[in-house]
Amino acid sequence: MTDVSVLLNYVEASGIEDISSILNQATERFSNGEINLRQYKEILMSIAKRTDKLAKEIYQKQETDQNTRLIDIEEYRTLLDISRECRDGLRQIVLIRGYDDKIK
Numbered sequence: 001m002t003d004v005s006v007l008l009n010y011v012e013a014s015g016i017e018d019i020s021s022i023l024n025q026a027t028e029r030f031s032n033g034e035i036n037l038r039q040y041k042e043i044l045m046s047i048a049k050r051t052d053k054l055a056k057e058i059y060q061k062q063e064t065d066q067n068t069r070l071i072d073i074e075e076y077r078t079l080l081d082i083s084r085e086c087r088d089g090l091r092q093i094v095l096i097r098g099y100d101d102k103i104k
Contacts, residue, residue: 004039011046016054016075020082023047027089041093048086055079 011022022043030040058076 004035004043007043008046011043011050014050016078016082019047019050019054020078023082023085037093037096041090044086044089044093048083048090051079051083051086055083 007022007026011019014022026035026040026043026047029035030037035043055076058072058079062072062076
C-alpha cells in the first residue's frame with residue numbers, strides 16, 4: 001500500500017506528462033494484479049481530480065490572457081482526454097462491482 005500512497009502523492013505534484021505516465025503505470029499494475037481494484041480506483045480518482053484542476057487553471061488563464069499559446073490549448077485537450085479516460089475506468093469499476101454484487 002505504501003507504493004500506492006507514493007503514487008497518489010506524486011499525482012498531486014505532477015504535470016501532464018507525469019500524470020499520463022502514472023495512469024499507464026497504474027493500469028499496467030492493475031492488469032498484472034500488483035494492485036487491487038480499490039487501489040486502482042483511488043489512483044483513477046486522484047488523477048481525474050488533478051487533471052480537472054490543471055485543465056481549469058489553463059482555461060482560466062486563457063480567459064484572462066488572449067495570448068494563450070497553442071501549446072496551452074493542446075495541454076488542455078490532453079488533460080481532458082486523460083480525465084475522460086480515468087472517468088471511463090471508474091465507470092467500468094462501478095459496472096464490475098455491480099456485477100460482482102449480483103453474483104454474491
